[in-house]
Amino acid sequence: MYREANGREAMGYFATKPTAIITTLHDSGIVNAGVFGAYTNLSPSQIGVATSVKSDTYNNILSRGEYVINIPGAELAGKLRILASRIPPSKSEVEEAGLSLKEGLGLSTPSIAECVAAGEFRFEREVEVGQHSFMIGRCEGGWIKERYLDKDGKIDIFKAKVIKDFKYPAPLYVLPGEVVEG
Numbered sequence: 155m156y157r158e159a160n161g162r163e164a165m166g167y168f169a170t171k172p173t174a175i176i177t178t179l180h181d182s183g184i185v186n187a188g189v190f191g192a193y194t195n196l197s198p199s200q201i202g203v204a205t206s207v208k209s210d211t212y213n214n215i216l217s218r219g220e221y222v223i224n225i226p227g228a229e230l231a232g233k234l235r236i237l238a239s240r241i242p243p244s245k246s247e248v249e250e251a252g253l254s255l256k257e258g259l260g261l262s263t264p265s266i267a268e269c270v271a272a273g274e275f276r277f278e279r280e281v282e283v284g285q286h287s288f289m290i291g292r293c294e295g296g297w298i299k300e301r302y303l304d305k306d307g308k309i310d311i312f313k314a315k316v317i318k319d320f321k322y323p324a325p326l327y328v329l330p331g332e333v334v335e336g
């Protein structure tokens with residue numbers, strides 16, 4: 155069961171900043187997907203993503219003004235390699251990886267149905283930094299699979315088995331481990 159969220163309510167899904175899949179829409183209508191680890195929360199409703207200016211994701215965000223940040227569980231780790239490979243914009247990585255699309259809630263860009271959660275973002279501004287641009291967007295809503303929602307409105311990262319890349323570009327990820335109380 156998918157549970158829908160309004161506005162910044164979906165920001166709770168990114169609290170631990172797990173490795174994400176960003177879906178964007180090419181002008182041809184093809185859905186593009188890339189893997190992203192370098193992103194951070196900037197305010198209660200904004201996230202910035204360091205995005206290579208050579209990526210299709212970057213071009214699509216600029217031309218469509220929207221994108222979806224999807225959070226995969228560990229069972230999709232093998233698919234990330236396909237999504238991160240150089241595939242021309244005329245082909246959809248989502249199809250290549252054998253994943254399926256879920257229609258956008260408030261955006262034209264779909265999310266990835268097999269993911270744990272997804273947030274829809276409206277692009278606000280770009281900060282140029284070398285070969286990357288920091289792409290800042292505002293969260294307008296999203297969804298989470300109900301069984302993975304914790305009592306604080308965030309992902310239950312242990313149940314959902316979200317992953318974090320720790321040796322990029324090597325395709326190695328860690329799972330949430332011990333909790334340290336501070």
Ligand SMILES: Cc1cc2nc3c(=O)[nH]c(=O)nc-3n(C[C@H](O)[C@H](O)[C@H](O)COP(=O)(O)O)c2cc1C
Nearest residue numbers: 188189190191192204205206209210211238239319
């Ligand atoms: C684990 C992992 C993390 C990555 N993180 C980023 C990132 O934060 N920013 C970025 O620009 N590319 C990152 N990449 C590389 C992109 O996924 C890759 O360049 C991809 O081709 C972009 O897809 P696109 O051209 O379809 O947009 C990452 C790749 C992997 C495997």
